[in-house]
Amino acid sequence: QITLKESGPMLVNPTETLTLTCTLSGVSLSTRGVGVVWIRQPPGKALEWLALIYWDDDKRYSPSLKSRLTITKDTSKNQVVLTMTNVDPVDTATYYCAHRLPSGRTFDYWGQGTLVTVSS
């Protein structure tokens, strides 16, 4: 059974950098084919895909947020980290990490999500 859990600050000041961590269990980030994505959802709004990192450290970013996002992994801790620079109140959202199904372009296991509020 694969599980994912997001962690990070609940409140961030505008213009600061947000750092979120996704801890995986039941699957190793070093296993061929494994990928982890970050997705966010502002309150009452739609899901938005943010970034993806593969087992081989290949990375993909949302074109609209690419300049502000960095995704990395720590294989020893089985964690994926997302950083977002220069946050704004519009970045207030629930942030999810999810496991990419190795045999398909889809996300089969999701974390519970963590709500991040950007406000001074």
Added chain:
Amino acid sequence: QSALTQPASVSGSPGQSITISCTGTSSDVGIYNLVSWYQQYPGKAPKLMVYEDNKRPSGVSNRFSVSKSGNTASLTISGLQAEDEADYYCCSYSSTITYVFGTGTKVTVL
């Protein structure tokens, strides 16, 4: 890369069938058969329901099926049940080797 377009709401009576559309472009929905559909209850994480050519994770009912025509993908829920009342999102792989979600559809069971 714009969000895929879904109807804001769809409703149906128990036992009926409903269809949710998901319209993209020739750079995402139209170019690949790589659309997935997620169900989300309020305050909960999305759940994968169907993906690609009608593949379903273990435990998902075959009442959920998908189809595609051109740049539009569709999710059909047959034999609508009260537990199907939720938000539904489509998501497509795109030619930029990234993903794009739909605008979301609220399904109401009358």
